[in-house]
Amino acid sequence: MMTHQSRLPSVLETWQSAYDKAMENTLVGEPLEESYDLCREWAKWKEITHKAWELGTRKIDGVDVYHESFEVDSKLHDLWNEYGYPSFESMTYEEDGKIGLLDLVGRKLSPAIYEDFCFTYDWSLFTTDFQIVAKKDGKWGIVDFEGNIVCPFKYDRIVRVKDSMYHLVIKNGKQGVVNHRGKLVIPCSMDSIHTPDFKYEPFFFRKNYKWGWYWDGDSSFYNCHQKPMYDEIYYMTEEEWDKLDDEDEEFFEALVDGKMHYILEWTIK
Incomplete structure (x- = not known):
């Protein structure tokens, strides 16, 4: 049994904290x-x-x-x-009232056809197969470097999940998650979506005061997607997670109707 309960901050909270820190000193x-x-x-x-x-x-x-x-x-x-981190201004340029994207050496990565960009400030900023979170015609979507639409421009807000290739999408006050192909892996119907405060998976989400979870595991062996049904979720601390070795089974605890369930977790460590 876990000796402590890790915080499960919302994805938005984690993103905002990283953004605020990056803006303090560019x-x-x-x-x-x-x-x-x-x-x-x-x-x-x-x-x-x-x-x-x-x-x-x-x-x-x-x-x-x-x-x-x-x-x-x-x-x-x-x-x-x-x-x-680099400032927003150093990564964008303007033409005719629209903005385009620059890479970190000043080369144009996109035409100036967008209204806004949303950057996630972490180690992978522009140094992976980056996808661009952009705003067009008043809605947010995701495009790749070639301008191909990965996720349609239909959301009220999109932020990339820190240190990952997942994105949080928000529409009409409800939240979901899309993967790097733009596929919704968590329906955009959740009240909030959370992760442990030291890694991006598993995802835990809340709807109508109940908790569920998702992680990118082998669904033929593990139950890697559970609809909201639990009253509480308890996750290990970073210290406890660091002590795990290849022989240990990773799990978290889920409470429903006063009974604790121990949920096996698949993850790459």
Whole structure:
């Protein structure tokens, strides 16, 4: 049994906290120039790792390209942690009253056809197969770098779930979650959606004061999606989670009608 109860902040709360922290101190001067240099280097290694992937190898000319790419990404992450993130203005440009997206070295990534963008400030900002949360004709949607619509422009708000490729979508006051393909994995009918305060899965959601959950597991072996039916959900703390090893079964506790249920969880650790 768990000895503590981890906080289950809402996805919006976690996003807002990261956003507020990023806005307190944005990159300027020498750290900004260093960030640009690292982004240029990372873009170079991204092309090389893509070539290595096509060749089915980790090394090109004796260099482990995946390791080198990771090293640059880590340096960029450390820089942002110390000095702050790029500002909204440094990642956008304006034409005829609309805005477009810039990458972190100032190159145009999209035409200026949008009304707003929503960034999630975490280690993966622009350094993964990033998807763009944009506003058009008064509604929010998701597009990729080629401008293809991943998620239609029909929501009142969208934010990317921190450190993941999932997105929280909101419409008419109700919340849901879409995956990187734009598929709703949690229906947009929940009152709120939560995650542990130290990782993005499992998702826990509330509807009519009842709790359910979802994680991206093997549904043929684990029950990885449960409709809201529990009175309370209790999740382990980060300290307890860190102590787990490959032999341990991961679970959380769910209370209904005064009875505690122990729910096995599949996750990659």
